Amino acid sequence: xxxxxxxxxxxxxxxxxxxxxxxxxxxxxxxxxxxxxxxxxxxxxxxxxxxxxxxxxxxxxxxxxxxxxxxxxxxxxxxxxxxxxxxxxxxxxxxxxxxxxxxxxxxxxxxxxxxxxxxxxxxxxxxxxxxxxxxxxxxxxxxxxxxxxxxxxxxxxxxxxxxxxxxxxxxxxxxxxxxxxxxxxxxxxxxxxxxxxxxxxxxxxxxxxxxxxxxxxxxxxxxxxxxxxxxxxxxxxxxxxxxxxxxxxxxxxxxxxxxxxxxxxxxxxxxxxxxxxx
Numbered sequence: 001x002x003x004x005x006x007x008x009x010x011x012x013x014x015x016x017x018x019x020x021x022x023x024x025x026x027x028x029x030x031x032x033x034x035x036x037x038x039x040x041x042x043x044x045x046x047x048x049x050x051x052x053x054x055x056x057x058x059x060x061x062x063x064x065x066x067x068x069x070x071x072x073x074x075x076x077x078x079x080x081x082x083x084x085x086x087x088x089x090x091x092x093x094x095x096x097x098x099x100x101x102x103x104x105x106x107x108x109x110x111x112x113x114x115x116x117x118x119x120x121x122x123x124x125x126x127x128x129x130x131x132x133x134x135x136x137x138x139x140x141x142x143x144x145x146x147x148x149x150x151x152x153x154x155x156x157x158x159x160x161x162x163x164x165x166x167x168x169x170x171x172x173x174x175x176x177x178x179x180x181x182x183x184x185x186x187x188x189x190x191x192x193x194x195x196x197x198x199x200x201x202x203x204x205x206x207x208x209x210x211x212x213x214x215x216x217x218x219x220x221x222x223x224x225x226x227x228x229x230x231x232x233x234x235x236x237x238x239x240x241x242x243x244x245x246x247x248x249x250x251x252x253x254x255x256x257x258x259x260x261x262x263x264x265x266x267x268x269x270x271x272x273x274x275x276x277x278x
Contacts, residue, residue, distance in 0.1 A: 009072040009099065009150070009153060010038055010072055011034075011038050011040070011070060011071045011072050011073070012034050012038065012039055012071055012072070012073040012074075012075065013039070013040040013041070013042060013067040013068065013071035013073070013074055013075070014039075014040070014041045014042065014067075015042050015064050015074065015075065015077060015078060015086060016042070016043060016075075016076070016077035016078045017041040017042070017045070017048050017049060017052050017060070017077075018043075018077060019129075019132060020077055020103065020127060020129075020132075021041060021052075021075065021077045022052065022056075022132075023131045023132045023136070023161050024075065024077075024131070024157070024160070025039065025056050025058065026056075026134075027131075027134060027157075027160030027161035028157060028160055029056065030160065031156070031159075033153075033156060033157060033160060036056065036057045036058050037058075039056075039059065040058060040059040040060065040061060040067050040070060040071060041053075041058060041059070041060050041061075041067075042060070042062065042063065042064050042066075042067035043060075043062070044062060046062065049061075049062065065089055065090050065092065065093045066093075068090045068093035068094060068098070071098070072097070072098055072099070073098070073099050073101065073153075074090075074094075074098055074099070074100045074101065075101050075103065076100060076101065076102040076104060076112075077103050078104060079104065080105055080106050080107050080273055083102075083107050083111070083112070083115070084115055087112065087115030087116060088115065091115065091116045094116050095119075095120075096119045096120065096121060096145070098121065099121045099122075099150060099154070100120055100121065100122045100123070101122075101123045101124075101125055102122065102123070102124050102125065103125050103127055105126065105176050105180060105270060105273065106173070106176065106269075106271070106272075106273030107124070107273070108124070108169065108172075109122045109123075109143040109169060112124075113143075121145050121146055121150070122143040123140060123141065123142050123143060123146055123151070123154055124140075124143065124169055125138055125139065125141070125154070126138065126139045126172055126176050126179070126180050127161065127162075127180075128180050128182065128183055129183050130162060130183055131161040131162055134160075134161050134162060135162050136158070136162030136163070137162055137163055137164075137179040137182075138162060138163070138164040138165075139164070139166075139167045139171075139172060140155060140158060140164055140166045140167070141167055141168060141169035141171075141172050142154075143169070151166065172270075173267045173268075173270040173271045174263075176266065176267065176270040177262075177265070177267030177268075177269075177270060178266075178267075180266075180270075181262075182263075185259065185262060190208070190211045190212050190215055191211075193207075193211035193214070193215075194207040194211040195207075197210060197211065218232075233247070
C-alpha cells in the first residue's frame with residue numbers, strides 16, 4: 001500500500017472509553033499521530049464521555065455504530081464478555097476500508113470475523129496497564145489483509161504508550177499470560193519486598209519506595225543494557241555476600257517455578273476465554 005492510502009486513515013474512534021483508552025488518547029495526542037478533531041470516543045456512560053470531552057477536547061458519542069461510520073480506524077476497547085454485542089451493534093458500519101483493532105483479552109481474530117457480516121481488516125493487540133504511565137508493553141498480531149504501512153501505523157499508536165512488538169496471533173495467549181497479567185505479579189513482588197523491609201525495621205513508606213524503585217531500576221537495566229538478566233544478577237551477587245543468601249532463599253522457595261506456573265495458568269485461562277484451548 002502506498003503512503004497515500006495510509007493517509008486515508010485520518011479519523012480514529014474508540015469503542016469504550018475506560019482507563020486504557022484514556023492512556024491511548026494521551027499518547028496519541030502527545031506523539032502528534034492524530035489531532036483532537038480526528039478522534040472520537042464512544043461509551044454508554046455519559047459521565048465518562050463528558051470527562052473525556054472536557055479533558056482532551058475530542059469528539060464523543062453514545063452511539064457505537066455512528067462512531068464506526070465516522071471513523072477509518074476503530075479501537076475495540078471493550079470487555080471480552082460484551083464483544084459479541086458490540087460486534088452486532090457495529091457490523092453494518094464495517095467494511096474493508098476500515099481497520100479494526102481489538103484489545104479485548106482472549107478474543108481471537110476469527111471470532112471478530114464471525115461477528116461481522118462483511119469482510120473486515122482486524123488487528124489484535126494485547127497492551128497492559130503500565131500504559132497508563134506510558135510504560136506499557138503491547139503485542140500486535142495482524143490479521144489477514146493487513147499491509148505493512150497499516151501495521152506500522154498501529155505500531156506507532158501503541159509505541160506512544162510504551163513499547164510494542166509484532167507477534168503471530170497463535171502466541172497472543174502467552175503474551176496475555178506474561179505481559180498482560182504480569183503487572184499484577186510484579187505488584188505482588190513489590191508488596192512482598194516492602195513487607196520484608198518492614199519486618200526488618202523500615203517504615204512502610206520507605207520500604208515501598210525502595211522496593212518499587214528497585215524493580216523499576218532493575219527493569220531499566222535489562223532494557224537499556226541488553227544484558228541477560230542472569231548476567232546482571234551475577235553482577236550483584238558477590239561471593240559469600242548478602243545477595244547470594246537472599247537468592248538461595250528464593251530458589252529454595254521455588255520462585256522461578258512459581259512464576260512459570262503463573263504465566264502458564266494465565267495463558268490457559270486466556271485460551272479458555274477465547275475458546276482456543278485444545
